Amino acid sequence: MAAAGQTTRRINPGTSKPEWTQPYAPFRIAGNLYYVGTYDLACYLITTPKGHILINTGVAGSDTVIRKNMKQLGFALSDIRVLLTNQAHFDHVGAMAAIQKQTGARVYANVADATVLADGGYSDYLFGGKDLLFEPVTADRLLFDRDTIKWGGMELTLLHHPGHTKGSSSYLFTVKDQKRSYKVLIANMPSVIVDSFAQVQATYPNIVADYTETYAEMEGLNFDLWLAAHASQMDLQEIYHPAKGYQPEVFGDKNKYLEELKKWKVGYEEKLKGKSSQ
Numbered sequence: 001m002a003a004a005g006q007t008t009r010r011i012n013p014g015t016s017k018p019e020w021t022q023p024y025a026p027f028r029i030a031g032n033l034y035y036v037g038t039y040d041l042a043c044y045l046i047t048t049p050k051g052h053i054l055i056n057t058g059v060a061g062s063d064t065v066i067r068k069n070m071k072q073l074g075f076a077l078s079d080i081r082v083l084l085t086n087q088a089h090f091d092h093v094g095a096m097a098a099i100q101k102q103t104g105a106r107v108y109a110n111v112a113d114a115t116v117l118a119d120g121g122y123s124d125y126l127f128g129g130k131d132l133l134f135e136p137v138t139a140d141r142l143l144f145d146r147d148t149i150k151w152g153g154m155e156l157t158l159l160h161h162p163g164h165t166k167g168s169s170s171y172l173f174t175v176k177d178q179k180r181s182y183k184v185l186i187a188n189m190p191s192v193i194v195d196s197f198a199q200v201q202a203t204y205p206n207i208v209a210d211y212t213e214t215y216a217e218m219e220g221l222n223f224d225l226w227l228a229a230h231a232s233q234m235d236l237q238e239i240y241h242p243a244k245g246y247q248p249e250v251f252g253d254k255n256k257y258l259e260e261l262k263k264w265k266v267g268y269e270e271k272l273k274g275k276s277s278q
Contacts, residue, residue, distance in 0.1 A: 031175030048152025113167025
């Protein structure tokens with residue numbers, strides 16, 4: 001249901017890229033963690049005996065892709081019990097309302113993104129104020145920095161990494177296979193999407209400080225494996241080769257993580273100086 005006063009606004013998600021909906025074969029990343037997203041929009045499934053956790057849902061209509069991918073792996077969409085996201089943008093939460101309706105899953109959201117989720121992106125600091133960007137979804141639980149999500153024997157820690165959205169979040173948790181445990185980071189890479197910071201001074205006055213703190217914190221994180229909200233940000237198609245089977249170690253390159261983070265930080269610093277950037 002649309003937020004009050006916005007019932008007549010249509011859903012207009014903007015531009016969708018072909019790689020955001022292009023199918024991609026699902027696979028086991030490590031332990032009970034799986035990739036069930038598209039070619040570029042990463043959706044992560046964490047399976048548990050009590051039902052499953054899904055992080056990110058892709059654009060609207062991606063529920064059918066996720067359902068198919070889960071079935072291929074031997075799991076059912078109907079068993080999803082917790083829904084999370086890295087950020088409240090239409091390319092990551094476009095199918096969240098649909099999946100919530102189909103499964104009855106509880107939506108856990110960073111408090112700083114909860115309003116944007118509830119009004120379908122209408123209050124987004126950069127893209128809001130016109131049409132809705134995705135079907136609104138109301139959070140069942142509000143999360144704050146360092147809060148934990150406990151479900152089915154799993155414990156995920158939310159890391160508040162604002163900038164890209166006010167409630168952008170990364171997650172840290174541990175999975176196990178028969179050989180070892182892995183500390184996993186699902187990172188929300190802090191790319192800068194504004195043309196200039198002055199552009200959003202009225203709607204997001206703390207954006208510069210938030211980005212500064214986010215880069216500093218993310219540079220110091222410790223993990224065994226890392227993943228991102230976009231497959232392209234971790235070069236998924238270059239590092240993962242399906243023919244080789246189970247290969248969690250390909251996601252353990254911390255230098256690659258720091259290089260990716262530095263790329264976005266350089267863009268941020270250029271925009272602080274008023275230069276053009278990606």
